[in-house]
């Protein structure tokens with residue numbers, strides 16, 4: 330297993346280009362299953378999860394072609410089977426996103442139940458309940474979801490809890506259903522909106538995009554000749570590099586990104602003492618060499634503070650001035666990074682879903698273990714601020730969601746290298 334070796338203490342500075350959003354690219358790739366014409370997708374990030382999704386679609390018989398700029402052409406007309414096997418689903422929970430499109434277009438889907446994950450139990454009951462309400466016959470047997478239907482029927486769905494992939498699965502399913510579907514208490518994450526815009530570009534009729542009530546009038550077919558769709562920028566990658574600069578007292582300019590999807594994160598960085606400036610497609614952060622001030626954050630569905638930025642802000646609080654209280658309300662077990670940060674000298678007290686972080690003057694490099702994607706990012710950030718060397722093990726988690734992280738951090742002056750296994 331590859332590791333990352335980081336020598337901390339360098340003040341980062343420079344410019345970077347932000348990649349396409351993993352959490353928009355994955356549902357949009359799954360949504361191409363709905364189209365009866367090839368689709369070309371641009372701004373696809375270089376990530377392990379993308380390779381897994383390509384393999385998943387490829388095993389179903391879908392044809393994929395990637396060019397050197399990571400534009401992917403996906404043609405689902407050659408599909409031969411409707412199965413998402415365990416060995417792929419277990420490495421990437423987003424595989425569940427093929428369920429809605431397969432069922433809606435082909436009337437059949439067999440998707441392995443996603444396995445346990447380091448951040449919580451993450452059930453898919455809301456996905457399944459919604460599809461059943463739309464008329465699907467769903468059985469869960471031997472770890473597989475088997476779903477069948479002649480044609481899904483539109484109906485009113487009130488989601489019990491805000492769920493991002495749940496909203497996406499039901500939204501995709503509704504596009505080819507008979508009649509109108511209303512999804513209430515829908516997730517408003519920008520990636521859900523990007524998916525909805527993509528579906529409308531294919532010919533879907535979705536209203537209420539960006540709100541918590543989505544209205545979908547089913548159509549008979551989806552697909553548009555020569556459709557090219559560009560994936561939105563990754564707001565979590567953007568936030569992570571802003572913190573890389575903030576935690577080292579440095580400055581950074583991030584290009585090909587957006588400010589309008591990062592309000593909660595930028596507000597907290599400003600509170601931490603960062604000077605933020607921005608243009609239509611760039612954001613810059615300057616700490617002017619200062620140590621950040623500790624900030625308190627509480628995770629909640631968009632537009633509130635994102636759970637996918639919690640570990641990174643926890644990392645910043647470890648070396649900040651003062652006490653920051655971090656409350657995780659989305660996932661019940663998303664604090665696996667804390668124990669590792671404590672090994673680097675962090676002063677964090679964990680009480681139930683609240684982490685009380687008292688900033689220390691310095692962290693010390695240590696061997697640490699990455700446990701999930703954003704926990705790994707938090708450890709890399711802590712390592713950038715620490716004195717001495719940190720060896721981050723199990724970085725396959727990071728490769729799931731960060732495009733060329735060591736190259737990008739090196740570009741900002743970080744001393745970081747991949748140690749192959």
Ligand SMILES: CC(=O)N[C@H]1[C@@H](OP(=O)(O)OP(=O)(O)OC[C@H]2O[C@@H](n3ccc(=O)[nH]c3=O)[C@H](O)[C@@H]2O)O[C@H](CO)[C@@H](O)[C@@H]1O
Nearest residue numbers: 352423451452453454455456491492493494495637659660
């Ligand atoms: C690929 C992708 O986009 N992943 C994101 C997505 O994950 P994901 O879509 O899996 O997360 P959800 O929004 O579904 O989870 C929110 C909460 O709802 C619960 N829940 C969800 C579905 C369900 O059927 N039943 C249920 O109880 C979950 O256990 C969790 O406590 O949103 C999360 C919350 O912003 C992010 O951290 C992930 O990065």
Ligand SMILES: C=C(OP(=O)(O)O)C(=O)O
Nearest residue numbers: 352422423637702703730
């Ligand atoms: C939790 C995440 O991803 P996934 O839902 O794919 O596990 C994430 O992107 O932080």
